[in-house]
Amino acid sequence: RKEVEQDPGPFNVPEGATVAFNCTYSNSASQSFFWYRQDCRKEPKLLMSVYSSGNEDGRFTAQLNRASQYISLLIRDSKLSDSATYLCVVKNRPGTASKLTFGTGTRLQVTL
Amino acid sequence: DAEITQSPRHKITETGRQVTLACHQTWNHNNMFWYRQDLGHGLRLIHYSYGVHDTNKGEVSDGYSVSRSNTEDLPLTLESAASSQTSVYFCASSDLRDNTGELFFGEGSRLTVL
Numbered sequence: 001r002k003e004v005e006q007d008p009g010p011f012n013v014p015e016g017a018t019v020a021f022n023c024t025y026s027n028s029a030s031q032s033f034f035w036y037r038q039d040c041r042k043e044p045k046l047l048m049s050v051y052s053s054g055n056e057d058g059r060f061t062a063q064l065n066r067a068s069q070y071i072s073l074l075i076r077d078s079k080l081s082d083s084a085t086y087l088c089v090v091k092n093r094p095g096t097a098s099k100l101t102f103g104t105g106t107r108l109q110v111t112l
Numbered sequence: 113d114a115e116i117t118q119s120p121r122h123k124i125t126e127t128g129r130q131v132t133l134a135c136h137q138t139w140n141h142n143n144m145f146w147y148r149q150d151l152g153h154g155l156r157l158i159h160y161s162y163g164v165h166d167t168n169k170g171e172v173s174d175g176y177s178v179s180r181s182n183t184e185d186l187p188l189t190l191e192s193a194a195s196s197q198t199s200v201y202f203c204a205s206s207d208l209r210d211n212t213g214e215l216f217f218g219e220g221s222r223l224t225v226l
Binding site: 004034041042043044045046087100102103104105 | 147152153154155156157202214215217218219220
């Protein structure tokens with residue numbers, strides 16, 4: 001079983017729709033969680049961290065469920081510019097970013 | 113503006129050749145990393161460095177080496193390129209004191225080994 005698993009998609013949604021992605025992780029001792037965004041043929045960029053209490057950044061909401069070992073990303077009012085691959089990232093140990101494990105990503109395509 | 117740059121952006125080489133991918137950052141970050149990204153595998157860590165003269169193996173280090181002679185540069189060398197090393201390579205950096213998950217990535221180097 002992979003340490004971090006994501007549905008590869010693609011998720012095809014119309015503009016204005018709400019879409020949610022889940023990501024499961026296998027290590028119950030995982031410390032920190034993040035969502036990165038990667039545009040086609042570009043480098044990944046940090047979208048947001050995921051806090052235990054859940055957190056929101058504009059149209060984006062991230063949640064963590066430690067009991068079921070998954071994190072989620074909700075995008076409201078989807079824009080064409082949201083089309084990208086969303087990478088789930090887990091840090092299993094304290095320390096620097098060398099302890100990050102990346103999921104394979106979920107591709108989102110927002111259409112007119 | 114501070115940045116992280118990789119070169120070359122695209123390279124085609126032959127099996128058995130030595131290849132070096134350059135990575136240069138002006139963030140003054142202590143931590144630097146090399147990842148490869150392949151379909152179905154996500155980003156996998158090759159080597160990383162926490163500072164000058166420090167290098168460490170990641171999960172897929174076989175066939176690769178790095179050296180860190182200054183803060184700004186972490187070149188990745190493939191001593192004898194193999195077709196299995198055809199991939200997109202990303203260099204990244206982060207601040208030593210930063211315990212978050214934020215990595216700053218270069219634009220990537222697409223390597224094809226024929």
